[in-house]
Amino acid sequence: MRYHKIPNETVRRLPIYLRGLMLLSQQGLTSVSSGKLADFVNVNDWQIRKDFSYFGDFGKRGVGYNIDTLARQIKKILNLDAVHRAVLVGVGNLGSALLAYPGFKIYGFEITAAFDNDHARIGKKINDVTVEDISKLNSPAKQQASLAIIAVPEKAAQSVADALVKAGIKGILNFAPRRINVPKKIKVITIDIATDLARLPYYIPSS
Amino acid sequence: MRYHKIPNETVRRLPIYLRGLMLLSQQGLTSVSSGKLADFVNVNDWQIRKDFSYFGDFGKRGVGYNIDTLARQIKKILNLDAVHRAVLVGVGNLGSALLAYPGFKIYGFEITAAFDNDHARIGKKINDVTVEDISKLNSPAKQQASLAIIAVPEKAAQSVADALVKAGIKGILNFAPRRINVPKKIKVITIDIATDLARLPYYIPSS
């Protein structure tokens, strides 16, 4: 356990391990070996051990890992040990789906505000969140949130990002199909649904 | 131009280049340098040249690349030069959003059928597609499609995947937050929205 810098690819896998551990914990298990966890989350056992080795030794040789200890540690590393508030910008089809998306909760995420520029949507209440006018983006509402989710059309994405930066947001999950320019202290993770689908045919024999 | 095997990371970037090229083409440009394209899609210029070098020399030194030629070539490599039909399984919030998602079209994707097990949804028409009962998955409707999109809850994902495999699907874009087991000739790309959001706090200073 040498406190190396944790590789990016490991950071990408940690939330997957964390979910697996939480599920196993719900099933009443208290400890798990790298092999078992490997089966469960579909990663190799040595990959898991290597990943864990970057931040500590939690395992008991011959036994495995204590699930709760390990889960707590991963949460601490990922900075997920407190609730994170996020604002959503763009309440179209995708945005509405994200508002209702059940998967955020287990990691402690909460969408506390939603914004749109379409008057037909403003004022509507979706999943306990009332859609506000996008011009209110730098109002007190967002001050509680350090994260933002962008679900607006491509063309609006950059200006929304600019507004979010001005509003003091620290990290962005971007669903618009373009890379967004922000100061480099702000982290952007882009999920580009169509480009992911677009690589599928490459891997298919004839098709 | 050596016809190396194209690295996975390059394959991941090709759809991004392709979209950039198509946009530039729409703007009336006919050629572009690696530097210009680099600015446009936010990748480094040498990364672009290296990536292109895996499959041919298309550039004119001192000038740049012919946009249409290059776009056509990338489409051919990615197997995107024909229309691809996909079926959607799961027409909840996320599934509905995907049915309406405008970004698939530019790559030549078409969602031709949608399935759900919720009777309240079956029969509804969303974006010209009528939702069918999931039990009809191996009917003629899907025979035209080689791809599938899974947008069902986690628990149903594996059984849906099994059904899709039985129905002869070749590639799956999976939005359920779990890895799915399929024969290895079938390619699965998983988009796990929550785990992507979950890595964001790691990269944020205090938060």
Place this chain on the structure above:
DNA sequence: CTATGTGAATTTATTCACAGCA
């Protein structure tokens, strides 16, 4: 005897730097 933790080997991807063509 089982399962961890980790150096070392290997593979893969990024980055550089520049020769050479239009």
Place this chain on the structure above:
DNA sequence: TGCTGTGAATAAATTCACATAG
């Protein structure tokens, strides 16, 4: 001169294999 194409250098990630602890 401007920009491509690519070897060579670096860096990063994966994979192996095994000594070591419980």
